[in-house]
Every structure is written in structure tokens, then in C-alpha cells.
Amino acid sequence: MTMRSVLLALGFVAIVVWPFLVDNTFYTHIGVSVWMFTILALSMNLMLRMGQLSLAHGAIMGLGAYTAALLMLRLDVPFLPAFICSGLVGALVAAITGPVMLRVKGVYFVLLTFAFGEIIVLMFIDWVSLFGGHNGIFGVPRAELFGFVLRDRSYSYLFALGLAALAYLILRWIYSTETGAVIDALHDDEDLARSLGVNALGYRIGIFIVSGFMAGIAGGFYASYFTFVTPESFTFWTAVDALVMNILGGIALPLGAVIGAVMLVPLPELLRDSQEYQILFYGLILIFFLKFLPDGVVGVIKSLSTDSSRSLGKRFMKILAWRQVK
């Protein structure tokens, strides 16, 4: 146990000092991307946990990104209020559309959010005077916290890490409260939960709002980190990426979303020269996980740490019993 906590502490320190450890802008950039997409993957985890896969989350992230970009560029709003607004816009979209969209279940919800998300992306493309069309918006100011501009990537890294950690803790907290139990109940047997007096739609809307806020925040960070936004970054494929991160890591725990992001986000950056092989690898690994490890990395860790030890213990007991008989 002490060995494990020492390892955990070391890992934690390594994650925090990563940019200073590698001292390489490229690897630091990968780290920033990882934590940025961790936020989106976590927001997707909330949706998956209640059994409603949203393909609009890429577009909601995009709304956050465009909000931050437009507020800072056109209205000279300082970073922090603009950044918070990007989250609020995500939450607002969820609050407005949720009461109607969340009545739809299963595949129909997936297709509904798919269509809704694509409409938003088409709006980015078509409304050129506001959103800049295919070219998007360039020259977004960098993040600035309390008069300190995050010009250095290392500081962007720490900011992204902090946000991801906060999102992770919020998810852990939600899942540990009664709300978490209700979400799981809604996923497992909604009729039963409703017969016990649970306001199913109300809980779903609440979770959707939190999830939309997180996706918007991820977008707000995106805008200020890359300093540009284009519509192509926010199609349903971005939501699919967040979904795949959850599947590879495992949907059962928020940690799965984090693991998935750490596994997946570096891939396109590291294999930049051979994009086709990168996509192929992405597809094959997804097929492999779906077919052989449907519970993701978290599932593997769980089965290793509980089942095998139990079966080892069982085997040990059997040997003891056999000896006594002899």
C-alpha cells in the first residue's frame, strides 16, 4: 500500500511538473491538448453515465470557443469573464434544448443531437459576418489570469491541468452524492426510478446543463490557447473522439475518461506525418476494445485487482482443503 501511494504521489508530481520536466514545447503542447480534451471527455462521461450519448458536444464546445473569441475580440471583454461566459453559453444551450431533446431516448437522441450539432456547425459556416465562415476567427487573445498573460505554454499546461482536475473532482463529487445514484438508476431502469417518485427529466436536464457547461469551458480554453477557431474543429467527429476516449478508458468511472484522453489525444500529434495510418490505428484499436475489452482500461484494472485476487484466494483455499482431506 505504501509502495502504491509512493508511486501515485510520484505520478502526480510528474504530471504537474511535466512541462518543466520535458522542457520541450511540442511535448508540452501535447500535454495541454490532453487536458483540454479530458474536460470534453469528462463532460461526455456525464451524458454516457445517464445513458444518453450526445453527438452535439463538439458543437457545444464550438459555441463556447466562438463565444470566448467573439467576446474578447469584438467587445474587448477581459479573458476571465469571456471564459466563464463560454461555459455559461454551453450550459444555456443545454438548459434551453434539454427539456425538449431529453424526452427522446436511445438511438433517436443520438441522431437528434447529431442533427442539432451539424446545424450549429453549418451556422458557423454560413453566418460569415459573425462567425467568419470556413476561415473562422483568428487572433483571439491568449488567456490572462489576474493580469498575468499565459504566453508560455507551460503555464497554459498548468491552467488546463487545473481545469481538468476540477472537472474530474466535480464528476467524482456528483457521482458520490444521491444525484449519482439517481443517474445510475435512470440508466438501469428509468420506469422503476420514476415509479419511486424520481423526477427523471429534471435530473437529466440538470446533468445536461453541467455537461454543457464543461464542454463550453473546453471550447473557451481552446479559443484562447490556439488563438483561432474554425468550424471544422467542432463537427460530430469531435464528439465521437470524446466518446471513443470514454470507451477506451472505460465508462464506469470518470477516471476512464481521463485515461482515454491520455491514450488517444497524443496519437494524431505523434503520428502527424502518416495521417492515414493514424486513422487506421484509431479505427482498429476501437474495434479491438469494443470486441474484446468492452469495459475499457478501467474494466481491465478492476478485473485484475478484484476478480483475479479473489480467484487466487479461492485457489489457495482449495489447495488447503485438498491438503486437509489428504
Add this chain to the structure above:
Amino acid sequence: MLQLTIQIAVNGLTFGLIYILMALGFTLIFGIMRVVNFAHGEFYMVGAIGILLLFGTLGFNYYLSIVFAVLCVGLLGVIVERVLLRGFVGRELNSMIMALAVAITLQALAAILFGPQEQSVARPVTGVLQVAGVFIPRDRIVVGVIALAVLIAFYLFLRYARYGLAMRAVAQDPAAAALQGIRPGFIYSLAFGVGSLLAGLAGALMAPVYTISPFMGDVPMMMAFIVVILGGLGSIPGAVVGGLLLGFVESLFSTFFGSTIATMIAFGMVVLILLFKPSGLMGRAQ
């Protein structure tokens, strides 16, 4: 004004027939296997690449190339169903994600084998037919006639053929169908094979009209989505109604407001249908 109306209607019909071809397979696969086939656009793409290879590079007869390419796509569909999707039948979310994985993999394989760039083949039929002031490209007529013929054949197959009947039976009630001695596994393969074959045919027909690339399937798949939701997921008459509706709406709005607005309107219709009548215009209530 009348000429413009007829022109819009003709354009709508030529769009609509291809949409129906795409949507029929999609809705057939969902109706029978409850799989939302996110890889449907990729079978369209493979059909087009077949034409690029057989007709463009090897120089075979265009119509012969279509037949051969389409059969290959059908076979590919059967293999994909048998190896990858069979275990997920009935589990809607997981099978959908598996179909996404298949889509990603097929796109990547096509990009590796044929290059990511856009390519084109010579048009086997050229020229424009002018009837009473309405312009119809001749290649669109060929596409329309072949599509229509296949649609009628498909309808007759479902209506009268032994296996067509079996497919409809499984779609209605798998358990009762199994009691009648219909093997669901075989029907799954057949449905997925026929579905991808139809998508491949759409791709093969459109290959000379548009450019060919590994990512060309995204838009037709989206159109199939829209059509199928408008008509009702799993409903065959719905796919026909939805396809024609989408074709006309697209033709009408892109004539007056541009294609982005037309697509936006189509998605808007999808959202409204899903919210107020999720079973679609022609679908059965669940």
C-alpha cells in the same frame, strides 16, 4: 416560372432517387438488425472506388464495372456483418459505435490504398438533354433510370421473393420468424449485404458525377440519416417518401438560398420530426 418549377422538380427527383438508394439499405439494416449503420457512407465510397479502379484504371465497360463493383461491396458488407457486427445485434448504442469504428477503418484503408486526394473518372455519358426549356444532364438520366430499375427490383424482391418475405418477417418479429424456421443469422447477413450493395450502387452511379475520395461518404451518409429519420427508422416506404421529400426540399432551397441553407433546413426538419413524431412520417409508433 413554370420552367423553373419543372427544373426544380427534375433536379429534386434526380437527387431524390440517389437518396432513396442510400436510405433503403440504411433503413433495411436498422429495421432488421437495430444497427444504426454509421459505416453506410463508406460502402458508398467503396462502390465509387470500385468504379475508379475497374472503369477508370483498368478500362472495363462502365456498366460491367458497376455490376462487379456493387457485388464486391455486397460481399464486403456480408464479411463486416459476420465478423464485426454480429455480436452487437440488438444492442443499439454499442452496434452504432462499432459501425463508427468500421467507418473510420474503411476510410483509413481507402486513404492508404488509393491516396487521400480527390480523383475523378471520365464521364461515360455526356451531354445535356433539353425538353421544353428544362435542362437534364444525360448522365443524370442514366443514374435515374438505373436507380429506378433497382428500386423496383428491390421492391419486388421484398414483396414476393422467399428471402424478401423472410427479411420482412424478421424485421417484424424476430422470435416469431425464428419459430417459422427462419435463421436470423442468415437474414442479418443477407440484409447487411443487400443494404451495403445498394449503398455501393449509389456510389458507383455517382462516381463519374462527383469526385472520388476516401471521405466522400460523409455527405451521402448524412443524407441517408435525414431521409430515414424523416420517413421513419426501419420503414421502407418511409425511405422512399423521405428521399423524395429531401430531394425536392434540397433542390428548392439550394436554388433560392444556397446549399448550406438547404442542408440546414433538412437538419431542421429532422429535429422537428424527432421531437414531435420520432417514428417518422411513415413509421409505426413504438
